[in-house]
Amino acid sequence: MSYIPHTDEDREKMLRSIGVSSVEDLLREIPRSLRFEGTLPLPPPLSQMETELELARIAAENGAALACDSFLGGGVYDHYIPALVGQTTARPEFYSAYTPYQAEVSQGTLQAVFEFQSLISRLTGMPLVNASLYDGATALVEAIWMASGERSGRNEILIARAIRPSYRGVLCSHLAVSGLRLREFPFGKEGTTDLSCLKQMISNETAAVVVQSPNVFGLLEETEEAGRIAREAGALFIQVFDPASLALVRTPAEAGADIAVGEGQSLGSPPNFGGPLLGLFAARAEFLRRMPGRLSGMTEDANGARAFTLTLQTREQHIRREKATSNICTNQGLVALAAAVHLSSLGPEGFRRAALISQERALELRKLLREAGGAIPFEGPFFREFVVRFPEESLKRGLVRHLLDHRIVPGIPLERAYPEMGGCLLVAVTEKRSRESIRRYADLVRDFADGKGKGAPSDA
Amino acid sequence: MLNPVIFELHKKGRAAEHLPAPETPEEEILASIPERMRRRLPLRLPEVPELELARHYERLARRNHHVEKDFYPLGSCTMKYNPRVHERIAALPGFAALHPMLPETLAQGAIRLLASLEEALAAVTGMDAFTLQPAAGAHGEFTGLSLVEAYFRKKGEDRRKVILPDSAHGTNPASVRRLGLEPVEVRSDERGEVSIDALGAVVDERTAALMLTLPNTLGLFETRLPRIVEIVHGAGAQLYLDGANLNALLGIVRPGDIGFDVMHTNVHKTFSTPHGGGGPGAGPVGVKEHLIPFLPTPRPVRDGDRWTWKHDFPDSIGPVHSYYGNFAVLVRAYAYIRHLGGPGLREVTEHAILGANYLRSLVEKSYPVPYRRAAMHEFVASAARFFQTANVRAMDIGKRLLDFGFYAPTISFPLIVKEALMIEPTETESRETIERFAAAMLAIAKEIEEDPERVRGAPYDTPVRRVNESLASRRPRLVWEDGADGEGVPSRG
Ligand SMILES: Cc1ncc(COP(=O)(O)O)c(C=O)c1O
Numbered sequence: 001m002s003y004i005p006h007t008d009e010d011r012e013k014m015l016r017s018i019g020v021s022s023v024e025d026l027l028r029e030i031p032r033s034l035r036f037e038g039t040l041p042l043p044p045p046l047s048q049m050e051t052e053l054e055l056a057r058i059a060a061e062n063g064a065a066l067a068c069d070s071f072l073g074g075g076v077y078d079h080y081i082p083a084l085v086g087q088t089t090a091r092p093e094f095y096s097a098y099t100p101y102q103a104e105v106s107q108g109t110l111q112a113v114f115e116f117q118s119l120i121s122r123l124t125g126m127p128l129v130n131a132s133l134y135d136g137a138t139a140l141v142e143a144i145w146m147a148s149g150e151r152s153g154r155n156e157i158l159i160a161r162a163i164r165p166s167y168r169g170v171l172c173s174h175l176a177v178s179g180l181r182l183r184e185f186p187f188g189k190e191g192t193t194d195l196s197c198l199k200q201m202i203s204n205e206t207a208a209v210v211v212q213s214p215n216v217f218g219l220l221e222e223t224e225e226a227g228r229i230a231r232e233a234g235a236l237f238i239q240v241f242d243p244a245s246l247a248l249v250r251t252p253a254e255a256g257a258d259i260a261v262g263e264g265q266s267l268g269s270p271p272n273f274g275g276p277l278l279g280l281f282a283a284r285a286e287f288l289r290r291m292p293g294r295l296s297g298m299t300e301d302a303n304g305a306r307a308f309t310l311t312l313q314t315r316e317q318h319i320r321r322e323k324a325t326s327n328i329c330t331n332q333g334l335v336a337l338a339a340a341v342h343l344s345s346l347g348p349e350g351f352r353r354a355a356l357i358s359q360e361r362a363l364e365l366r367k368l369l370r371e372a373g374g375a376i377p378f379e380g381p382f383f384r385e386f387v388v389r390f391p392e393e394s395l396k397r398g399l400v401r402h403l404l405d406h407r408i409v410p411g412i413p414l415e416r417a418y419p420e421m422g423g424c425l426l427v428a429v430t431e432k433r434s435r436e437s438i439r440r441y442a443d444l445v446r447d448f449a450d451g452k453g454k455g456a457p458s459d460a
Numbered sequence: 461m462l463n464p465v466i467f468e469l470h471k472k473g474r475a476a477e478h479l480p481a482p483e484t485p486e487e488e489i490l491a492s493i494p495e496r497m498r499r500r501l502p503l504r505l506p507e508v509p510e511l512e513l514a515r516h517y518e519r520l521a522r523r524n525h526h527v528e529k530d531f532y533p534l535g536s537c538t539m540k541y542n543p544r545v546h547e548r549i550a551a552l553p554g555f556a557a558l559h560p561m562l563p564e565t566l567a568q569g570a571i572r573l574l575a576s577l578e579e580a581l582a583a584v585t586g587m588d589a590f591t592l593q594p595a596a597g598a599h600g601e602f603t604g605l606s607l608v609e610a611y612f613r614k615k616g617e618d619r620r621k622v623i624l625p626d627s628a629h630g631t632n633p634a635s636v637r638r639l640g641l642e643p644v645e646v647r648s649d650e651r652g653e654v655s656i657d658a659l660g661a662v663v664d665e666r667t668a669a670l671m672l673t674l675p676n677t678l679g680l681f682e683t684r685l686p687r688i689v690e691i692v693h694g695a696g697a698q699l700y701l702d703g704a705n706l707n708a709l710l711g712i713v714r715p716g717d718i719g720f721d722v723m724h725t726n727v728h729k730t731f732s733t734p735h736g737g738g739g740p741g742a743g744p745v746g747v748k749e750h751l752i753p754f755l756p757t758p759r760p761v762r763d764g765d766r767w768t769w770k771h772d773f774p775d776s777i778g779p780v781h782s783y784y785g786n787f788a789v790l791v792r793a794y795a796y797i798r799h800l801g802g803p804g805l806r807e808v809t810e811h812a813i814l815g816a817n818y819l820r821s822l823v824e825k826s827y828p829v830p831y832r833r834a835a836m837h838e839f840v841a842s843a844a845r846f847f848q849t850a851n852v853r854a855m856d857i858g859k860r861l862l863d864f865g866f867y868a869p870t871i872s873f874p875l876i877v878k879e880a881l882m883i884e885p886t887e888t889e890s891r892e893t894i895e896r897f898a899a900a901m902l903a904i905a906k907e908i909e910e911d912p913e914r915v916r917g918a919p920y921d922t923p924v925r926r927v928n929e930s931l932a933s934r935r936p937r938l939v940w941e942d943g944a945d946g947e948g949v950p951s952r953g
Pocket of ligand 1: 328329330536596597598599629631673677704705726741743
């Protein structure tokens with residue numbers, strides 16, 4: 001009876017008022033042949049306490065991960081989160097609220113969304129930002145939908161191969177029957193997108209060009225040039241960006257992006273095993289009426305006082321149905337709130353420091369790993385994430401296992417997505433990784449190569 | 461200023477110091493990024509002292525309605541209580557701090573939990589397998605329809621029509637269109653159910669699926685479902701369930717047993733995960749055997765005594781999410797199912813149905829319910845008579861309810877009821893709350909007769925008065941402009 005407030009007496013009274021003698025009477029319209037008989041085949045119920053203990057046991061099965069120094073990134077990053085962020089999203093006023101359709105009693109959520117839009121606009125330099133989409137990958141899908149609507153008649157989308165592999169997958173699943181032709185253009189031996197190839201492939205069939213920067217290898221792309229090539233061919237330029245990088249790196253607006261999308265998890269959300277994430281979507285002003293998703297706007301109430309409301313809703317599914325700009329309804333509201341609190345807490349200096357320290361430590365780890373015998377296949381400018389290739393001999397002898405045994409999660413193997421990149425790991429460093437852990441990682445690699453590293457895991 | 465936006469609290473140099481300065485001189489770090497690739501645009505984030513920030517969000521919090529404040533009668537949204545214990549569970553570091561790309565050996569509990577939830581959802585719905593990747597209901601619709609499309613493509617059948625009742629939620633036609641298929645509407649009959657004649661006339665060899673909501677958005681069971689199944693399957697098409705209303709079916713009807721081939725469910729409705737002021741939710745998709753090969757990858761599977769991600773499904777549509785879906789939301793849903801078990805879930809549905817019928821019995825004399833049949837977990841009343849007699853719309857009644865401390869019912873759909881008020885109390889609202897709400901509805905009905913103007917001007921007792929939506933769309937102000945405040949918006953206070 002958990003969470004059900006009714007006593008036997010309540011039930012009796014309610015049934016009497018309805019004019020039936022049992023709940024079963026209320027189900028009589030359901031044809032008998034359709035009824036499920038018996039009890040749902042689930043494990044037996046648990047009390048609240050037992051449920052919590054059971055779930056804590058499952059969480060503990062992942063416990064070894066918590067003791068590790070992790071150098072995993074690839075779209076989800078472990079940045080420092082001010083205490084106010086989680087404590088704000090943990091308030092029922094925010095987490096147990098519905099979508100703010102009734103503006104008069106949803107000003108808290110609506111204003112927070114408005115502030116989120118404003119903050120992301122300042123971060124990216126783009127004038128239009130929506131209230132969030134599911135994640136970076138589906139935000140890119142929406143960008144392509146919007147671009148192909150804007151450039152109808154052109155049905156080809158050119159996509160850099162150096163975008164996150166999961167995004168490539170999500171584009172395929174979402175656009176398989178769209179009638180759009182998705183074509184990839186390669187990266188060169190420096191790991192950055194081959195713009196001369198883009199130039200050859202682009203045509204008056206091309207609706208949009210997609211480039212991610214920093215790209216899948218953490219490398220900064222020549223976004224401005226890519227944007228120019230797109231523009232000259234009459235195509236739109238879509239940049240996939242990393243919000244944390246924008247403390248230091250050229251914004252999508254400065255690069256001339258028409259649409260900018262990105263993964264916003266690093267703004268105030270823990271990794272959460274990959275979800276909830278936060279799809280960031282920003283665009284140039286002229287696309288206002290094509291924007292997908294919700295928009296919070298500032299207006300006034302009947303007394304002329306400042307007020308906020310969901311606006312331009314005629315773009316949306318609940319009004320426009322099949323002609324809506326997107327099918328999205330529920331988005332990632334609470335994650336957007338986290339991002340707003342995060343950016344407002346850190347302020348410009350804190351946000352910049354997170355980026356600077358991450359970059360400082362990434363540069364240091366890259367240097368140390370190189371000295372420890374790792375090869376750095378791509379030397380170009382990067383942001384807080386880079387590729388290292390360990391000697392084949394070390395890998396064969398179980399280097400990665402060895403690092404894990406010593407509680408270092410060394411990075412994401414790239415071979416599944418890029419078969420030509422056997423032995424390569426994508427290594428991310430945030431401000432939360434200590435210099436000590438960075439040195440330990442490199443020392444373990446060096447000692448292992450020297451044959452010294454076969455001992456039992458240290459207790460360090 | 462009564463209600464400043466965050467940028468109005470900004471003064472240079474007063475943000476809290478969260479992080480140390482880097483040890484390396486800044487220029488040295490920046491040297492790794494060529495000049496032309498650096499940010500030139502000033503980074504105009506607000507600098508606000510921590511206490512002022514805390515007060516800012518405290519102010520915003522107080523300006524929100526939420527489940528713990530009072531009842532949300534929102535039909536179709538299933539705004540039930542979000543158990544506190546779930547918040548504590550989802551925040552466990554063994555869940556929250558996990559990176560999705562961890563080696564499987566370090567994430568055994570997480571993969572196992574996802575596989576167990578898939579299994580539990582299959583048990584509850586009678587489907588054969590689930591994917592947890594879709595991030596919300598609409599994303600589930602899109603994914604489920606993609607599976608159907610891939611299935612027919614594999615069979616070499618060209619089927620592009622998806623049929624939807626005129627009572628369907630707006631995401632249904634939008635999802636069909638986004639996927640690149642053709643939505644075709646079928647009308648409801650005088651009982652509020654899919655018209656069998658109309659359905660028979662539109663289903664053909666080009667039909668991919670019928671998308672049905674059950675109970676439908678009027679809160680009614682489709683009593684001729686067996687006939688519908690016959691027609692749809694007879695034409696070789698698939699039957700899709702929009703499972704937004706699964707709260708009415710737990711332990712009573714399993715969609716997978718009665719002819720549905722594919723469905724989504726909104727865990728932020730039926731399985732009690734919070735709505736978060738607009739999300740995140742999750743929209744798992746369940747399928748029968750024949751659609752399993754097309755499910756998104758990777759899939760969590762057991763391999764001997766360990767859990768692993770399996771990528772190799774050649775017919776899969778591929779991933780629909782960056783990773784495995786909204787994991788932290790799914791953890792809460794799993795805790796809910798684990799806690800209630802089969803008997804508890806059935807009680808949920810019984811009481812949801814009891815509550816809806818009770819509330820209807822209290823208000824239907826003043827608010828006619830056009831389809832006078834046993835309601836399931838919600839019912840749709842009409843305010844059309846108030847519109848005719850007093851020019852008071854469903855929206856005005858919703859706004860007046862805000863003054864009583866309640867939220868408004870759903871008024872945007874179903875489109876087939878004029879001035880619809882869709883009302884769903886859920887099983888977690890007590891008899892006293894239901895009665896308090898009914899009393900407010902009746903008081904408003906009386907007020908409409910005596911002083912309709914008062915109702916049209918509502919709300920009065922809310923953080924702001926009726927919000928000017930047309931101004932918002934005529935002069936869109938979607939981001940804060942420093943210095944531009946006051947332009948067209950007289951500032952008060
Ligand atoms: C019947 C119905 N279908 C689909 C949806 C869309 O679900 P979501 O908002 O999770 O995308 C809703 C949500 O309100 C609904 O009520």
